[in-house]
Amino acid sequence: MPVDAAPSPLAGVPYEPGVDKPDPILIVEGMRKAFGGLMAVDVHKVSIQRGLITALIGPNGAGKTTFFNLLTGFDQPDSGTVVFDGKAVSGVSPYRLANMGMVRTFQLTKSLTRLSVMENMKLGAKQQVGEAFLRAFLPLFWRGQEREIEARAEDLLSRFRLSHMRDEYAGTLSGGQRKLLEMARALMVEPDLVMLDEPMAGVNPALTQSLLEHVKSLRSQGITIVFVEHDMDVVRDISDWVVVMSEGRVIAEGPPEVIGQDPDVIDAYLGAHHDAPLTVAQEEQQLAQIEEAQAELDEPGTDAL
Amino acid sequence: MNWSSIFQQAISQAFGLNAVVFAMATIGLNVHFGYTGLLNFGHIGFVAMGGYGVGMAITTFGLNPYLGLLVGIVYALLFALILGVPTLRLRGDYLAIVTIAASEVFRIVVRSTTLAPLTGGNTGITAFAAPFYDLNPFTERLYSFGPFFYTGPNLFMITVGWPLVILVTVAIWQLMRSPWGRVVKAIREDEDAARALGKNAYWYKLQSLMLGGAIGGLAGILLAIGNSTVQPDYFVPVQTFFLWAALILGGVGRIWSPIVGSMLFWALLTITDGVMRGLQSTGAIPSWLMDGPQVGQVRFMLVGLGLALLMVYRPQGIFGSRQEMMLDAR
Numbered sequence: 001m002p003v004d005a006a007p008s009p010l011a012g013v014p015y016e017p018g019v020d021k022p023d024p025i026l027i028v029e030g031m032r033k034a035f036g037g038l039m040a041v042d043v044h045k046v047s048i049q050r051g052l053i054t055a056l057i058g059p060n061g062a063g064k065t066t067f068f069n070l071l072t073g074f075d076q077p078d079s080g081t082v083v084f085d086g087k088a089v090s091g092v093s094p095y096r097l098a099n100m101g102m103v104r105t106f107q108l109t110k111s112l113t114r115l116s117v118m119e120n121m122k123l124g125a126k127q128q129v130g131e132a133f134l135r136a137f138l139p140l141f142w143r144g145q146e147r148e149i150e151a152r153a154e155d156l157l158s159r160f161r162l163s164h165m166r167d168e169y170a171g172t173l174s175g176g177q178r179k180l181l182e183m184a185r186a187l188m189v190e191p192d193l194v195m196l197d198e199p200m201a202g203v204n205p206a207l208t209q210s211l212l213e214h215v216k217s218l219r220s221q222g223i224t225i226v227f228v229e230h231d232m233d234v235v236r237d238i239s240d241w242v243v244v245m246s247e248g249r250v251i252a253e254g255p256p257e258v259i260g261q262d263p264d265v266i267d268a269y270l271g272a273h274h275d276a277p278l279t280v281a282q283e284e285q286q287l288a289q290i291e292e293a294q295a296e297l298d299e300p301g302t303d304a305l
Numbered sequence: 306m307n308w309s310s311i312f313q314q315a316i317s318q319a320f321g322l323n324a325v326v327f328a329m330a331t332i333g334l335n336v337h338f339g340y341t342g343l344l345n346f347g348h349i350g351f352v353a354m355g356g357y358g359v360g361m362a363i364t365t366f367g368l369n370p371y372l373g374l375l376v377g378i379v380y381a382l383l384f385a386l387i388l389g390v391p392t393l394r395l396r397g398d399y400l401a402i403v404t405i406a407a408s409e410v411f412r413i414v415v416r417s418t419t420l421a422p423l424t425g426g427n428t429g430i431t432a433f434a435a436p437f438y439d440l441n442p443f444t445e446r447l448y449s450f451g452p453f454f455y456t457g458p459n460l461f462m463i464t465v466g467w468p469l470v471i472l473v474t475v476a477i478w479q480l481m482r483s484p485w486g487r488v489v490k491a492i493r494e495d496e497d498a499a500r501a502l503g504k505n506a507y508w509y510k511l512q513s514l515m516l517g518g519a520i521g522g523l524a525g526i527l528l529a530i531g532n533s534t535v536q537p538d539y540f541v542p543v544q545t546f547f548l549w550a551a552l553i554l555g556g557v558g559r560i561w562s563p564i565v566g567s568m569l570f571w572a573l574l575t576i577t578d579g580v581m582r583g584l585q586s587t588g589a590i591p592s593w594l595m596d597g598p599q600v601g602q603v604r605f606m607l608v609g610l611g612l613a614l615l616m617v618y619r620p621q622g623i624f625g626s627r628q629e630m631m632l633d634a635r
Contacts, residue, residue: 072501074497074500074501093500093505094497094500094501095499095500095501095502095503095504095505095506096503098500098501098502098503099503103501103502103503104501105501106497106498106501110495110497110498110501111498112490112491112494112495112498112499113494113632114490114493114494114629114632115487115490115491115494119487119490122484122487123487123488123491123499123502123504124502124503126503128484129484130483130484130485131484131485131487131488131504132485133485133512133516136479136480136483136484136485136486137476137479137480137483139479139483142483142484146484169628169629169632171632172632185502186501186502188502189502189503
């Protein structure tokens with residue numbers, strides 16, 4: 001169920017792959033990327049509505065992360081165009097994209113371990129005077145700006161409940177805290193579009209909830225969010241629109257409640273996992289069965305030795 | 306065995322010209338590896354650039370000696386550009402390969418007979434330092450005070466060199482606590498994270514390579530003037546690894562470690578040398594086991610052993626933080 005009852009700006013948009021959005025912040029067209037003989041990404045068209053949370057889902061190996069890398073400039077497509085905020089950004093390097101307002105996080109968190117949490121945060125701020133070599137020697141040029149940045153970082157840290165860790169090395173944070181830090185740090189860039197690559201991966205359920213709240217609060221600040229996710233519950237909970245990828249292609253688009261019913265999606269995505277355990281108890285039961293079968297198989301093997 | 310003489314030599318070496326040159330060069334290496342994470346295995350090449358820059362500017366091109374100092378720095382900066390522009394976009398290991406190769410290529414090229422009119426070939430360049438020594442207030446041949454024992458020209462270079470080393474250290478300290486330093490440290494930790502946050506990692510790595518290279522060049526200038534000569538065969542790859550030894554001894558990425566590491570490195574070399582020679586003269590080390598000239602080699606073995614033990618018992622070096630080191634291992 002979508003959380004807000006307000007009429008979606010996407011009302012009336014047909015539920016089909018590659019459909020145009022009324023106010024797109026990002027438009028991708030004809031994007032292809034092959035690794036050897038494998039067509040990892042072959043996206044005809046995707047447009048992302050401004051100010052909403054768009055989920056990118058798909059089975060393992062569907063090309064979601066590759067697609068992310070292509071969008072954020074970390075990988076170069078074989079062909080295709082990306083338009084961000086009305087500007088063509090194909091082939092633009094990642095740091096320029098970040099400065100234009102498109103910031104990403106990584107599937108494997110990249111906390112800068114031997115910098116303090118505060119330093120991690122301050123790094124994210126844009127247009128720092130003291131980042132120019134010669135001015136760096138003279139604090140009078142950048143001390144004022146540094147204070148402003150620090151205040152903003154303090155504010156974000158307290159929102160993300162990391163204030164007590166501000167002077168610790170980022171490497172001492174737990175996995176979940178690192179996810180929080182990475183998200184908070186991305187916000188220091190003051191982005192218009194945040195791309196989250198599996199923000200919930202490896203995070204315990206309690207923290208997942210708080211991460212979800214943070215993502216939703218970003219939307220209420222007018223930030224557009226695109227995120228890659230595996231967990232359908234999470235997708236149903238927070239996303240306004242879902243794009244489904246399979247084998248490098250976009251196979252379906254629509255609001256989460258519709259996507260859950262789409263036969264193509266069930267086939268490609270849920271179908272592939274329909275025999276997966278639904279609860280922890282069932283999973284344990286299945287594991288026990290497998291172990292039993294394994295033990296039976298092993299016995300004649302030990303005799304042969 | 307004459308302990309007081311060994312001690313005197315060790316102290317003199319710890320503050321001597323070798324230690325000055327090493328400290329300066331190691332500051333550059335620390336900028337590269339300690340702060341930016343650049344694997345530079347050819348740092349002695351930058352030192353050579355400084356030495357040959359000043360030497361060639363004065364003897365070969367007949368420039369003003371003070372302009373010659375500038376030429377030394379420019380050589381090192383150009384070397385950094387030539388190495389950095391093609392390799393810094395690639396993974397870190399490529400820089401390591403290219404730096405060690407380039408420093409060796411440079412040494413072999415300048416010592417070739419073909420280039421002898423320019424570079425002096427295998428005898429190197431001499432007779433360029435006189436204008437600098439005109440400023441030398443220490444005109445006597447030998448100076449001895451407390452445990453220190455230096456020749457006049459040496460004392461001159463030391464009194465110029467150490468303040469210069471401190472000055473550069475303070476400048477680097479200031480730089481590394483600025484936002485610029487934050488960016489290069491972030492690149493050391495994770496280049497992609499820095500890029501994702503809008504930092505032009507390539508440009509910062511190039512700046513760092515040039516900065517550390519220029520400091521290496523400055524060390525080369527001190528070396529060249531201090532010895533009044535530039536010899537190609539000083540700049541062999543093993544020198545780079547001595548610089549690394551000094552850096553690791555002090556602690557990677559710490560502001561005072563290049564200075565203290567270099568001083569300790571030279572003091573330890575002198576002490577092991579003195580002790581072994583002493584033991585030989587008393588017959589404690591029989592001549593069939595080790596003869597005089599072999600002491601020079603064995604002391605480096607001992608330094609190697611010492612470094613290995615340091616890695617086991619105190620991998621962070623003297624100034625490093627164990628906690629930080631453990632984070633790195635994750």
